[in-house]
Amino acid sequence: MKKIVLLYTFLVSCTLFAQTSDTWTAFWNKDTTKIGFQDKNGVIKIEPKFTGFTIARKFENIIAVTEEENNKWKSYYLTKEGKIIGRDSLYTFDNSTDCESEGFIRFRDPKTDKMGLFNSKGTIVIPADYSALSNVKNGMLTALIDAKKEREQGDEHFFWSGGKELLIDITNKVLIDNFVYIRDLNFYSLEKSKEPSKDPIRENFKGVDGQYYSFINFEKEFKFWLENTLLKDLSKANLEKHSFDKITYWKEPDGWINSAKAKFINQNYTYLKLKLQELQNLKTDYFISSDGLNQFIFESSEYEIYFNNCNEAKDWLYPTMDIVINPKNKTDLGQDHFEFLRTENGYKLISVSTRQHNLK
Template sequence: MRHYIFAGLFTLIGFSSFGQNNKPWLSFWNKDSTLIGFKDSENTVKIEPRFTGFISAKKFDDIIGVSETVNKKWINYYITKSGRIVGRDSLHIFDNGVDCETEGFIRFRDAKTDKEGMFNRKGDIAIPANYNSLTRVINGMVIALQGAKKKSWGKESGDHHFSWEGGKQILIDTNNRVLIDDFKSDGRLDYFSLLISDQPDPSPIRKNFKTLQGKYYSFIDVRKEFDAWLKTALLKDFTKERLLAASFKELTDGWKAEESSAFINRNFELIKAKFLELNRPNCKYQVFQDGLNPFIFESANFERFYNNCGEAKEWIYPVMNIVVSHGKGNEKDFYQDNLTFLRTEDGYKFISVDLEAGLIK
């Protein structure tokens, strides 16, 4: 028996558990652009500017991490919309940015134990700081790492980094309940596609995991899904109509964007030739999974694909970049073409083409 517990990705996008009237507050600068505050959707100031520019959130749903200077001392903490302050000196910082609320939860790091936990939107501890690291919440689930050792490098050069070695990944829910022990994930799963069944799901694009309760969780492997879609929905019978249907509102040629239908109509024969190369047995190409680059895809059409901190929601909307290699590697004739797709609520959409050979008009 198979239990369809969660609907697919494309029916869930845009759903808000907070209700339609709970609109986020928006950040704004003070007059000399040194401090940040927040206003509601009616432009009423809810928090006067007092936070430093270190803050990541541009929108405030329920809980954010902030920093400010008090009596010439720099302090940091989490604050809720009700004004509750929690997690002093416990900000979760990665790549010079503070964690962003996701699905009503936000990560924190205990400075004494160097372990991670998670607050809910009210500022209560939902997951205690017992883990080396946690992913953000994805469809009510979290991947947690435990028993790992920290490896640091770059102290001598001043470019200090660290990573975790060893340990075990487990899948937990937001109540800290273990769902899957020893959860080996490669970052290619769509967690919104979860199916729960008594037996492994036979689909060739799904990956199965046995739970502690004896059931099976299966998730779509987005790389396998994309490969199957590319070969059957686009390349099997490649036409201008199919390409237009599989294209986003705008296409980017390197750094320049324009309306996709005009671009494709003007350059179709060249683009068609590049796509049809993928059908050749000797074609050398790889598919790389990533997130949207906010410095390239910055128009209003892409706004929904970023979170409140301006980060790409790659766990929902991954980017698939097809890199086609030409030549023999070390020779002067070697070059690469890039054909890029974005996974959206309407399926995969062609968003960018970057060709080193051939002229784009």
């Protein structure tokens, strides 16, 4: 158990170090073409000059930026102290640059096309030896080494072929060799033991130190919670207990609407209960899809903690689980959706959309 304490202690100290007393926020110039940053009092710290791949909306320690100078693009990483590092080495994925995670940010070596990691001061803590790296989660990263980048003919997107997956820490120490990555792992639930965990919602991996690392699987956790907490008591009180303060629902022709949970459940209780009861029928055709909170729908301040400094969903901490129910008649179109958000207080119903029922 001593190792667990060390890992969590590192996370706490790293997080405290990364959280400066004054996080700067992005703001636009008058014609909304360039971004600058200001402190909590509105004092401008960086005049608007960034554009392009500058996606950070909050500046804690280190960000990726681009700017135009003399009709040429410059890209680099910038620390809070004004240090410029990693010129032309931005890591980009799906037309977005990386965002600081626990005080660290990824970069790509333009010569080797391999990835490494900067800390908050701009120092390389993991050299660019890897084909791919995840963002930092609880002081750990998943890494792919010695893989080849390939594309299907006519496809602009690439995929990795071969190589070996590892679990490493931010000192580049290998924790698990031949790590078979599972998307829904909660890295903040780490437990270590001499024997594999028997908890049915955990996944086990043997570390290079001979110990077993186990992590909660979000989807298994959700299914267990759904069967044993929600579906066993579909009363109004229990539904309300396990709902977000606001429930967002789809209504034609208005689109997405927010409603206080008590009002929404009271007005739609019969429908909600009947549809959720269907999940207990073995013949019901449904599936569960995991994702992150949609930043274009959930925009107000109460959702802010579920997004990172670049307004990307923190699905590695707060995933959404969408129950998608297909119609009984296979020729009918549409599906019913019940979306639950994982919060610090458990899973909460946060949005509903229906195939036919008129929610109110």
